[in-house]
Amino acid sequence: MLFALFFGAGNLIFPTMLGQSAGTNFWPANIGFLITGVGLPTLGVIALGFSGKDDLQSLASRVHPVFGLVFTTVLYLAIGPLFAIPRTGNVSFEIGVKPFLSADEYTLAAAIFSIIFFGITCFFSLNPARIVDIVGKVLTPIKLTFISILVIVGLLYPLGGFQQPLEKYSTHALFNGFQEGYLTMDALAAFVFGIIVINAIRSRGATSRRQIVTVCVKAACIAAVILSVIYVALSYISASTVTAFGYLENGGQILARMSSYYFGTSGGIFLGLMITIACLTTSIGLITSCASYFHKLLPRFSYKKLVVGLCIFSAVIANIGLNELITISVPVLTIIYPLAIVLMFLTFCHSLFKGERLVYQGSMLLVFIISLADGLKATPFHLAALDEFLGSYLPMYTIGLGWVLPAIIGALGGYVISRVRKDSSLVNS
16 A cells, blocks of 8 residues: 555656666666655655654654644645645646647646546545555556556567766766655655554554554565665666657656557557556545645544545646646755655654754754755745855755755754753753
């Protein structure tokens, strides 16, 4: 179930695009992608179980209650109705339906497809108790079968050799792959899907924290292995397509061309089914999770009304277009991803610094400042002077990891201040 929830729209198109773009730098780029696309989501699920908290807001409130509310709400909006949920419908249409249409049919067809896609999502999401069985036992085997066929054929009959990497991956391929993994949004979704997993574990009789953590680790590791194999395989077979197809705009186009090449017209249908099933599973999981959270936040709105509302809103946003949706999401993810990563690691280290709030606050504050400056680079509000200054004096800023050192400094500073305060209070008493 956990693998199926994670493996949605972005998990097909981004590793595929990565392979074509990285070319001969395939391995370092993929290692970076696997760190953020697999490693961090795995840690996120385990961290939630390890923390003993029932939801993300209570975990994030270790920083401050206001931060817990704001961060959790922004995260749910990002992986929910603003970006990730609409993307599931958008990708399904652009890969599974659009190739069979003429240009003048796109608008109407997209609207009809969105209604059908999110209608199905709505139907399953209104029965959340069945999501484990529906997703884990029915949709996952179908999806894995579709993906395996394409990967095996692609490995047996490669389209050509690896080409020189595009400029982005000609240097710092590992770090660029690291940032590319942000776009899957899985490290953010881990906090949400982790709740579903923990509730499923409890419903099957687990009561102690040790039992929950143990099963969380097993589930997360199984999902991680499957995701890693598929990501590397998709990236590998797409890296060999440049000779045959040239460089394409996005991973969806690469997948469509590969399927058509290997399977003809039936390849398009095959790919469409694969994409739609992958996206439906993720869409159902996200709608269920977002509706549950916002119902808890706003009790006057019932769970069922929120499900319907989120599905309608997502259906509208899905018609914006895949490339546009990705472009809009980049600065937001660049800002909140480092915060989520640092929260994970602080959760594991919680007992080492005895849960001192200043440790959380010092680290998160500095990380937010740096990630905000980094995120603004992809917007019209880009501050060139600030960017140049940080690039000159802050290690790893130019490769998107400028927040690492401030995270450590903030945590250490917070710990020192908290200890000084405690020592002062003891002296005064």
